[in-house]
Every structure is written in C-alpha cells, then in structure tokens.
Amino acid sequence: MTERKNIAIMGAGLVGSLLSLYLAKRGHKVDLYERRPDLRKNTLDGGRSINLALSDRGWRALRGIGIEEDVRKVAIPMHGRMMHDEQGNLTFQPYGKEGQSIYSVSRSGLNAALMNLSEPNPDITYHFSRQATDVNLRTNEVQLLNLETGNPENIQPDLLFGADGAFSVVRGAMQKTERFNYAQSYLEYGYKELSIPPTAAGGWAIEKNALHIWPRGKYMMIALPNIDGSFTCTLFFPYDGEQSFAAIKNEADLMAFFTEVFPDAVSLMPTLAQDYFSNPIGSLVTVKCFPWSYEGKSLLIGDACHAVVPFYGQGMNAGFEDITVLDQMLDSFEGDDWEALFEAFERRRKPNADAIADLAVMNFIEMRDKVADPRFLLRKKIEARISQQFPDKWIPLYSMVTFTDLPYSYALETGQQQDKIMKKVMKHIQSIEDYDKPEVQRLLEKQLVQKEKLKKYNAAMEV
Amino acid sequence: MTERKNIAIMGAGLVGSLLSLYLAKRGHKVDLYERRPDLRKNTLDGGRSINLALSDRGWRALRGIGIEEDVRKVAIPMHGRMMHDEQGNLTFQPYGKEGQSIYSVSRSGLNAALMNLSEPNPDITYHFSRQATDVNLRTNEVQLLNLETGNPENIQPDLLFGADGAFSVVRGAMQKTERFNYAQSYLEYGYKELSIPPTAAGGWAIEKNALHIWPRGKYMMIALPNIDGSFTCTLFFPYDGEQSFAAIKNEADLMAFFTEVFPDAVSLMPTLAQDYFSNPIGSLVTVKCFPWSYEGKSLLIGDACHAVVPFYGQGMNAGFEDITVLDQMLDSFEGDDWEALFEAFERRRKPNADAIADLAVMNFIEMRDKVADPRFLLRKKIEARISQQFPDKWIPLYSMVTFTDLPYSYALETGQQQDKIMKKVMKHIQSIEDYDKPEVQRLLEKQLVQKEKLKKYNAAMEV
Known part of the structure; x- marks a missing residue:
C-alpha cells in the first residue's frame, strides 16, 4: 500500500472531477481547485447545452467508478453520420457494426454528475472560483486568488495534478523549466455554436440518432442531438477568405449564405442570426508537449498536455483514458516513487496523445469534404x-x-x-x-x- | 520614397547590428537595445573565442553593406570535413567543388566589426545593458530596465524589430496574442565548449583549413579554427545514458572517456578538465512560430522566429538572409503599408525557415554517424x-x-x-x-x- 497523499487537482472539469474519484478510491485526500463558480448552481445561460461525443474509451473510465448506467440514461446514441447535401438530400453512413454507436452527452450535465458523485466523499473537496496565479514546481506551492473574496490563498500539496485544460496554468509553469518541448498550433478555422430548437411537439426536428453533417468542402456545419429535443449545431468556418467569418458582416450576409448552402437547416434555426451574432468564435488548437511531469511532484493530464481539435470526438475520451491508464499503473505501484510512475505514464501516453492529435486534424478533412x-x-x-x-x-x-x-x-x-x-x-x-x-x-x-x-x-x- | 521611421531593434547581436545598417541606409532612424553590456569594452573571458561558419548567404548580406572584404581578412576558409577515427586516422571530405569553402569567423569579432561600422552613423544608436521587461504590441511600447542605473525606461518606436534571439522577449509578447502558432523542441543532446590551444610556435595544432569531426555514432566532437592558432572544440553529447554528461562525474571519468574515444585530441587539450568542468552545458533548441509580425508594427527576424540547431552551420546565415530578402522587398516598397510588407516577408521566409530547421536536425545524424x-x-x-x-x-x-x-x-x-x-x-x-x-x-x-x-x-x- 502506498502512503496516503494530499493531492491537489487544478481544474474541476470532466477530467479533474473523474480523476478525483479514482484517486480518492485509493485512499488519497483530494482537493480540486476550479477557476469557474460551481456550474451546478449557475442559472443556465440562454438554455444552450454544449454536447460531446462519448465513445468506448470514455465509457470504460466511467464504468470504473460505477457511473456508466446513470450516464447512459441521459446519453443519446448516434449510430452514424447523416449527410445533408445542398438540396437537402440525406445520406446515412453507419459508424460501425450493428449496435455500435457514439453517444451525445451534455458536457455540463456529465460534469455535474461527476461532481455529485464525488462531493459526498469525505476525501474529496471542491474549491470553486479559485484562479491559480502562480505555480512553483520546485516546492509544489500554488498561489490562488479567491475570486469571490478577492483574497489570495496558498496551497502546498504532496502531489499536484494539472487537469486545467488547453490553456493550463500548471503547464505554463513547466514551460519555464529547462528543455521543455512545447507546441501549440491553430487551424485557420474557427467555430460558432448555433442551435435547432425542439419541435412544437417537443421532439427532434431531424433524425435523433445521428450526428448530422453539412459537408461543404472548405467548411462544414455539424449538429448533435440534446436530450431536450434540441440540437447544438457547430459551424466550422475559415476566419478569412471569400466564404468566412470575416465575409459575413451583417444579418443579410448571414441569411443569404445559410439559405444558399444550408437550405434545409436554415428553416429549422429560428434564432440563427441571434445565435450567430451573440456567440463568440472559438479557436481550434492542438497542444503537444513533453514531459508531462516535474520531479514526481506534478503531472499534467487530459487537455492540459494534449489538447486536440474536436473532429474525432476523442478529446474527452482521450483524457478519460489517461485516467484509466494511470489507474492501471497504480494497481502495480508500490512504495513512493511517484517520479518513476509519472515518467512511465508520460512515456506510455505520449505516442498515443500525438496520434489522436494528428488523427483529429486528418478527420476534419474527411468530415468537411470527403463524406460528400x-x-x-x-x-x-x-x-x-x-x-x-x-x-x-x-x-x-x-x-x-x-x-x-x-x-x-x-x-x-x-x-x-x-x-x-x-x-x-x-x-x-x-x-x-x-x-x-x-x-x-x-x-x-x-x-x-x-x-x-x-x-x-x-x-x-x-x- | 517611404516615410522616415523611428525604428527600435531589440537585440544588438549579429542580426540586429547588420539590420541596423540596412535600415539606416534607407533613411530610417534606428535605436538598438541590447541586454548585455558592450562586448567591445568587455575584457575577454578566459580567451575563449566562439566561432561560427559563414557561408554564401551570409557573405551576400555582408557584401550588401560593403564589409565583405574586411571580414574575409579575419575568416579562416574550411575546405571540407576532416574526420578523426578512434585510432586517430584522418579522412578528408571536401564540402564542394574546388574553391568552395565555408569560413570560420569569431562571433564576437564579427559582431564588434558590425557595431564599429554602424555606430558612427548618426542615424544608428546603441543602448547597452537594457533588458526588455514588457512589450505592448498594440501600442508598440517597450518597457526597459537599465541594468547599469537600475532605472526603468520606456520607448515607443514606429516600428519594432525583434532580433533578440531564440528566447526573444518580443516573440514572448506575440505568444500571448490570439492564435499564435509556436513550437520549441529540444534535442536530447547538450553541448560543451572545449579548446585546443595554439602550438608553441604559434600555429595550428591540426589542419587549419578544415572543420574537424570526431564522429562516434551517438555523439561527436567538432573543432573549428580560430585566427589566433587555437581551435574551439564542441562536444555534442547526450544528457543521459551510458555515455553522457550525466555519466561523467569527475576528472577520472572524463580523462578515461576522452582517452578512449578521442585519443588524438586529448593530447592537444591541456585544459580539457578545466574547460569541461567550468563551462556550462548548452541546450539545443529548434523554435518555429507563425506569424512573425503584429499589425505591421513589429516583426521578428533571425533566431527570434527561427532558431535552429547548429549542425548545418546556417543559423547566422539564415538570419542574414532574412535581411537580404527584407532589403530586396524594400526595393519595391512604396507608401506606408508595413503590415502588407511584413506579411509578405513572413510568408516568403517561413517555408525556408522551416526547411533549414529540419535540415539542421537531419545533418546532426550525418555528422555524428554517417561521415564515419x-x-x-x-x-x-x-x-x-x-x-x-x-x-x-x-x-x-x-x-x-x-x-x-x-x-x-x-x-x-x-x-x-x-x-x-x-x-x-x-x-x-x-x-x-x-x-x-x-x-x-x-x-x-x-x-x-x-x-x-x-x-x-x-x-x-x-x-
């Protein structure tokens, strides 16, 4: 049995929250620090529900803490891709064999479910509205700003996990160490979230059990079903050029463009102009780095060390698989050499993180172009x-x-x-x-x- | 004719100093800010003279400001590679055709020559011991710390050039902007500078007109001649492993290793142990980024946007070629659209910067392994x-x-x-x-x- 540790996880998103459950199960004391307020107490901002595709690697990690069945109840299976051409004709392409599906789940719903499962555990404590302002990797001291009180706080855990996403503060500290390999690369595309509301009868306006794609060569729109009957649409679009975010200057431009290229969708999107002009343009970044750990005291996990573009639907799944693999390695971990453990972990995961990053970029081309x-x-x-x-x-x-x-x-x-x-x-x-x-x-x-x-x-x- | 600009160049190294001459020639007022003190006033630190290989691209840029002939006088032609095997046997491989050579020049000597050429120009002013502490790209304000007086200073040039090397502060500011692509990658090798002094008669102890290589598969040593009869040797060696910096713990380890693998060199290196244990281990980094400019107000140049490993001897030459290309583009530059100019420049140079970065890494394998x-x-x-x-x-x-x-x-x-x-x-x-x-x-x-x-x-x- 290894010694009980005081562990701090920076970030209480999907990966951080799930990780806390796995670590507490092994007898460690876990504190999570999250910059945002508790998402369960927040009033919904405009009813928008951002969804994710959960697949086998993700399910496996959820199974490991007994939450699989609960999540399945609110997940919508998508059996394949439904392509919409410029005349509104549909073509369906199954993802796998009979019975194989990916699942549309709500990011905030899943995150809340993980929080609800972990919070009653006396070994797990959530600290919301805490912004990390400085990380000292040598001493493992983290300076936090309590955004509610405005007061600084200071922690010094035995082990520090950076589950703080693509713009990780923990990774930022590692970037200042000697010989840290780091790459961030952006696509020339941004994304904009749009929506298709439920029908008057409260059902789904288009096929529920599919991931919808409007492939248009140099750009595309996709839509994933939500449990309330709505769809979250995402337009992946060049920043600049003839057909681009820059080219759409007003509502007339927007409606003319959508009516021409997404005719069957536009009639289902009553809030199109409102969504388009109020939602931000998101950027699409790939982050690669190495190493992922520092002197056996801190370890990056999930997007913090391998943020990928969303086109393979594997970002969350890869982060969850990090946890499965770490947990497997902890099965045979004896003694107290966390440095050796972290180094073995990063060596094992790095080639896979690189591979899914490259696959995700490649799949963008498949989705926006080839599927047509x-x-x-x-x-x-x-x-x-x-x-x-x-x-x-x-x-x-x-x-x-x-x-x-x-x-x-x-x-x-x-x-x-x-x-x-x-x-x-x-x-x-x-x-x-x-x-x-x-x-x-x-x-x-x-x-x-x-x-x-x-x-x-x-x-x-x-x- | 374009408007006269107040230009600040961060960094008064080789590229910054040469660039100042080219810009002043076109009528601009140029101020250079350099973190280090004036290298011409410094007493020599132990007589070590770090040298570089100057080749055609570099000569061309020097020719453009009329300094070619002066530099040739203190440059030593190296006609090819001289390989030393483990028995001390020599093999010579010419670099090119009859009459084609690369030239060993002293970094500080060349830098001083460029400074001496530019300083009398009333449009060029050097400011030494100025450390950039903050760069605001939107306003082009740069905060400096005067390391001599300890006082902060503030400048706001019309145009800002970042010629401040692999760890560029100007690039650091660009990294904080939206969608900046950036990669830094380190080799698992470091380098250590050693030396072969002149003979008692004041000559060169080994062939003067060659770049010497002791290729040993997984590591190597090289030596370049200096004008004073000495050679600067560089050991490229893994950080870790059986034969590595980590494995050499004391003078006995060092002497046993050198005597075994570099027998003909060791007898020529009376200060080997002293050099080895007092000189730092340098790291070998490749930096790639894009874009290189910000809103037509600032531009990176040289190592600041494309630091490469030294194995093709092209780092300085590539930086000098940046200047040649920029100068060519300025020939046909009219009006005041520096944004368009900088964007055209970065688009033209980026593929070439990427190529030499990759070639330099590939050449390491050739030099340490294949030439044997x-x-x-x-x-x-x-x-x-x-x-x-x-x-x-x-x-x-x-x-x-x-x-x-x-x-x-x-x-x-x-x-x-x-x-x-x-x-x-x-x-x-x-x-x-x-x-x-x-x-x-x-x-x-x-x-x-x-x-x-x-x-x-x-x-x-x-x-």
Missing part, C-alpha cells in the same frame, strides 16, 4: 464488408479509435496500412457488388497475408 | 562526379544550402529527390571506378530525365 463524395462512401461500405469477412484481421480505423481500446498510435499506423490496401482494392470497384469478384478477393487475400506478416515483423521488432 | 562510414564517403564522391558531369542538372544538397542562394525549401525538396536517385545508383557502385560503367550511366541519365520532368511539372503547378 459517393466514391468515399462506397469505399466505407467495401471496408465494412472486409471487416465483416475478416473480423480478426481488419478493423476500420474509425472503429479502432472509437469502439476499441487499442492504443491510438497502433490505430493510426494500422489505419495507414489499411489505407494503402483500400487504394489498391478500390481500383477494381465500381459498385458494392464488385466486392465479390474473384480478382478483388484474390487481391485482398494477398494483401491481408502481407499485412499479417508486417504486423508480426513489427511485433518482433518491439521485443 | 566508407560507403557514405564513397557516395559523396559519386555525387561529386554526377554534379561535375551534369553541372546544370545536379547540385548536391549541402552545396545548395551552403554555396547558393536557392531557397532552403527548394534545396530540401530537391535534396530528397536526389537522395532517392543516389540510393538507386549506389546499388551498382562498389568503387569510384564503377561510376563509368555503362549501366550506371544509363540509369543516371534516365533518372535525370525524370528529375527534369518533375521539376518542370512542379514549376507549372506553382504558376
């Missing part, structure tokens, strides 16, 4: 057939990321191999029926033999 | 033959970078094409004589035809 292409959709169908025929030899990349706990880095690498094979196969394919042609089957079997060989070779290299 | 391989040296000889036979179709990568002003990004791309061709050619080569074999000549001609086609195709794509 019939050849691409045919290819997805062919790949589903391959996976059906060879279930132990082929899992599509999206499924590896979303419906398994295979390492993201393995998924990325295997996905690239499969992509090469698909390019060869698709040369012989004009329709789904072509899949059964002898030459396609022969090519596929030959390619799969090579893929297996490569896999064994790589496994041998890793030994 | 006879196959690699044979390949270099074969490549020299190709370049000789087809001078208008083939310039070796090293020569493009070092002896031309072709864009670094073009050099990198062309170098990668040539690398593929060399791999094919080398399959047929066991000795230099094999170059004349008919099958080698046929293969080469076929590959060169393809290379030219690709070049035309790429050029067409760029239109």
Whole structure:
C-alpha cells in the first residue's frame, strides 16, 4: 500500500472531477481547485447545452467508478453520420457494426454528475472560483486568488495534478523549466455554436440518432442531438477568405449564405442570426508537449498536455483514458516513487496523445469534404464488408479509435496500412457488388497475408 | 520614397547590428537595445573565442553593406570535413567543388566589426545593458530596465524589430496574442565548449583549413579554427545514458572517456578538465512560430522566429538572409503599408525557415554517424562526379544550402529527390571506378530525365 497523499487537482472539469474519484478510491485526500463558480448552481445561460461525443474509451473510465448506467440514461446514441447535401438530400453512413454507436452527452450535465458523485466523499473537496496565479514546481506551492473574496490563498500539496485544460496554468509553469518541448498550433478555422430548437411537439426536428453533417468542402456545419429535443449545431468556418467569418458582416450576409448552402437547416434555426451574432468564435488548437511531469511532484493530464481539435470526438475520451491508464499503473505501484510512475505514464501516453492529435486534424478533412463524395462512401461500405469477412484481421480505423481500446498510435499506423490496401482494392470497384469478384478477393487475400506478416515483423521488432 | 521611421531593434547581436545598417541606409532612424553590456569594452573571458561558419548567404548580406572584404581578412576558409577515427586516422571530405569553402569567423569579432561600422552613423544608436521587461504590441511600447542605473525606461518606436534571439522577449509578447502558432523542441543532446590551444610556435595544432569531426555514432566532437592558432572544440553529447554528461562525474571519468574515444585530441587539450568542468552545458533548441509580425508594427527576424540547431552551420546565415530578402522587398516598397510588407516577408521566409530547421536536425545524424562510414564517403564522391558531369542538372544538397542562394525549401525538396536517385545508383557502385560503367550511366541519365520532368511539372503547378 502506498502512503496516503494530499493531492491537489487544478481544474474541476470532466477530467479533474473523474480523476478525483479514482484517486480518492485509493485512499488519497483530494482537493480540486476550479477557476469557474460551481456550474451546478449557475442559472443556465440562454438554455444552450454544449454536447460531446462519448465513445468506448470514455465509457470504460466511467464504468470504473460505477457511473456508466446513470450516464447512459441521459446519453443519446448516434449510430452514424447523416449527410445533408445542398438540396437537402440525406445520406446515412453507419459508424460501425450493428449496435455500435457514439453517444451525445451534455458536457455540463456529465460534469455535474461527476461532481455529485464525488462531493459526498469525505476525501474529496471542491474549491470553486479559485484562479491559480502562480505555480512553483520546485516546492509544489500554488498561489490562488479567491475570486469571490478577492483574497489570495496558498496551497502546498504532496502531489499536484494539472487537469486545467488547453490553456493550463500548471503547464505554463513547466514551460519555464529547462528543455521543455512545447507546441501549440491553430487551424485557420474557427467555430460558432448555433442551435435547432425542439419541435412544437417537443421532439427532434431531424433524425435523433445521428450526428448530422453539412459537408461543404472548405467548411462544414455539424449538429448533435440534446436530450431536450434540441440540437447544438457547430459551424466550422475559415476566419478569412471569400466564404468566412470575416465575409459575413451583417444579418443579410448571414441569411443569404445559410439559405444558399444550408437550405434545409436554415428553416429549422429560428434564432440563427441571434445565435450567430451573440456567440463568440472559438479557436481550434492542438497542444503537444513533453514531459508531462516535474520531479514526481506534478503531472499534467487530459487537455492540459494534449489538447486536440474536436473532429474525432476523442478529446474527452482521450483524457478519460489517461485516467484509466494511470489507474492501471497504480494497481502495480508500490512504495513512493511517484517520479518513476509519472515518467512511465508520460512515456506510455505520449505516442498515443500525438496520434489522436494528428488523427483529429486528418478527420476534419474527411468530415468537411470527403463524406460528400459517393466514391468515399462506397469505399466505407467495401471496408465494412472486409471487416465483416475478416473480423480478426481488419478493423476500420474509425472503429479502432472509437469502439476499441487499442492504443491510438497502433490505430493510426494500422489505419495507414489499411489505407494503402483500400487504394489498391478500390481500383477494381465500381459498385458494392464488385466486392465479390474473384480478382478483388484474390487481391485482398494477398494483401491481408502481407499485412499479417508486417504486423508480426513489427511485433518482433518491439521485443 | 517611404516615410522616415523611428525604428527600435531589440537585440544588438549579429542580426540586429547588420539590420541596423540596412535600415539606416534607407533613411530610417534606428535605436538598438541590447541586454548585455558592450562586448567591445568587455575584457575577454578566459580567451575563449566562439566561432561560427559563414557561408554564401551570409557573405551576400555582408557584401550588401560593403564589409565583405574586411571580414574575409579575419575568416579562416574550411575546405571540407576532416574526420578523426578512434585510432586517430584522418579522412578528408571536401564540402564542394574546388574553391568552395565555408569560413570560420569569431562571433564576437564579427559582431564588434558590425557595431564599429554602424555606430558612427548618426542615424544608428546603441543602448547597452537594457533588458526588455514588457512589450505592448498594440501600442508598440517597450518597457526597459537599465541594468547599469537600475532605472526603468520606456520607448515607443514606429516600428519594432525583434532580433533578440531564440528566447526573444518580443516573440514572448506575440505568444500571448490570439492564435499564435509556436513550437520549441529540444534535442536530447547538450553541448560543451572545449579548446585546443595554439602550438608553441604559434600555429595550428591540426589542419587549419578544415572543420574537424570526431564522429562516434551517438555523439561527436567538432573543432573549428580560430585566427589566433587555437581551435574551439564542441562536444555534442547526450544528457543521459551510458555515455553522457550525466555519466561523467569527475576528472577520472572524463580523462578515461576522452582517452578512449578521442585519443588524438586529448593530447592537444591541456585544459580539457578545466574547460569541461567550468563551462556550462548548452541546450539545443529548434523554435518555429507563425506569424512573425503584429499589425505591421513589429516583426521578428533571425533566431527570434527561427532558431535552429547548429549542425548545418546556417543559423547566422539564415538570419542574414532574412535581411537580404527584407532589403530586396524594400526595393519595391512604396507608401506606408508595413503590415502588407511584413506579411509578405513572413510568408516568403517561413517555408525556408522551416526547411533549414529540419535540415539542421537531419545533418546532426550525418555528422555524428554517417561521415564515419566508407560507403557514405564513397557516395559523396559519386555525387561529386554526377554534379561535375551534369553541372546544370545536379547540385548536391549541402552545396545548395551552403554555396547558393536557392531557397532552403527548394534545396530540401530537391535534396530528397536526389537522395532517392543516389540510393538507386549506389546499388551498382562498389568503387569510384564503377561510376563509368555503362549501366550506371544509363540509369543516371534516365533518372535525370525524370528529375527534369518533375521539376518542370512542379514549376507549372506553382504558376
């Protein structure tokens, strides 16, 4: 049994709150410090409910603290993508096999649920409206400003976790240490949240069990269902250029643009102009850094060390998986060498964090452009057939990321191999029926033999 | 003619000092602010003279202000690499064609020469011992601390240039602006400066006109000649591991290690232990960022926006080329739209800055490992033959970078094409004589035809 520690978690968002439960379970005393006030006491700001896609890695972490079933009750399964073309025609593409779905959940609802679960625990204490103003990594002292009283406070935990998101203050302190590797990169796109309200009857105005996409090549809009019948729409749009945030100067510009390119959506969005001109433009940043820990006293986790763009729906899931992995490592942790533990953790997670960051950027192109292409959709169908025929030899990349706990880095690498094979196969394919042609089957079997060989070779290299 | 501006340059190093001359030539008033005291008034610290490799891009920028000939007098040509193996055997590999050399120059000597040239200019004023403590990019106000008097000072130039190096304060301010892309990455290697003194007769203890390399696979030492007969040696060494800075704990460790792996050097280094234990370990960082300017009021230049590791000897040369390019753009600059000018400049230079950063990291592997391989040296000889036979179709990568002003990004791309061709050619080569074999000549001609086609195709794509 390891010694009981006084642990401070900076940030009481999804990752911080879930982490507190895992750490308290192991006998540690946990204090969480959050810059914002308690989101459960806040009046809803305009009824907007920002949602997230929860998938297998996230569920697994929730299962570990027994909250899976409660969350499932308020999560909406999305079985696939529903594409809307410029005439309002719909095309559906399932995400995985029968029964495989991602789930739309409310960020604040899930966060509140995690807080409600952890707060009664005598070993967990939430401190809201606390802004970290200075972090001394050498002494583990953190200076806080109590935003309610205006008074400074000072803490000095045994262990400090930075779960404070993409603009982490703890990471800011690490950036000032020697030889810290750091990268922040922004897409030339921003996002704007919009909404589709429930119907008069209180139902969903478009298919409930799908993630809706209006793919338009250089930009796109998506919509995820909420439990109250509404949808949260997000427009991903260039900052500058002919069709961009900069080009839309007034309501007339906005309505003309939406009516032309999102005709079926615009009639469902009565508050479009109001939403558009009152909501801010969000930026899309990828953050990579290394190391994630400092002298066994502090550790970054979640977005604080690997913020990703939202296009694979894996930001929260990757943060939750950090916790699952840390918890697994704590299973076999003895003694008090947290430095070795943190270093093993960051070495294990870093390649996977890098992989999902790159996958997320790549998926933006797929979502905004390729899903509108019939050849691409045919290819997805062919790949589903391959996976059906060879279930132990082929899992599509999206499924590896979303419906398994295979390492993201393995998924990325295997996905690239499969992509090469698909390019060869698709040369012989004009329709789904072509899949059964002898030459396609022969090519596929030959390619799969090579893929297996490569896999064994790589496994041998890793030994 | 554009309006005369009050310009502040942060940093009076090589790039800042040279830039002041170019800007004053165009009629602007220039003030330079430098954190350090005037290096010309400083007593020499222990006689150490840090040197740099000056090559064509650097010479070109010096030529533009008429200082080329003065610098040549104190620069030592290095015609190629002299490799020292573990038995002390020597192998020489020329850098380019007959007459092509890089030049070892003293950093402080060159800096002093630039200062001496600019200081008499009534439009140029140096302010030493001024530390920038805060930069307000919106107002262009800079707060300085006068390190001699301890008093704060405040300036507000029309234009602010950040020539303040890898840890630039001006860039630090840009990092706090919206959507600033930034990356700093460190090698797992540090460096330590050592020295070989002049011989008793006052000459050079090893070949004067070469850059000496002791390539040892995972680490290396290099030595560049100084005008006083000494050499400055630099050990590039892992921070951690079996053979590393961490592993050398005392003089006995040091002497045993050097005697084993650098036997011919150790006898020439009487102050080895003293140098090793008193000089700091330097870190090796690559910095990339974008944009380089803010609202047409401030611009980063040199290391401040593209610090590179030293293995291509191009850090200073790339910074000087920034100035050449900016000066060319100023030739056709009319009116007062500095924002458009700075944006055009950063767009043009960024791909080249990225390319030299990547090339510099790649060259580390070449220097510490490949130059010890006879196959690699044979390949270099074969490549020299190709370049000789087809001078208008083939310039070796090293020569493009070092002896031309072709864009670094073009050099990198062309170098990668040539690398593929060399791999094919080398399959047929066991000795230099094999170059004349008919099958080698046929293969080469076929590959060169393809290379030219690709070049035309790429050029067409760029239109």
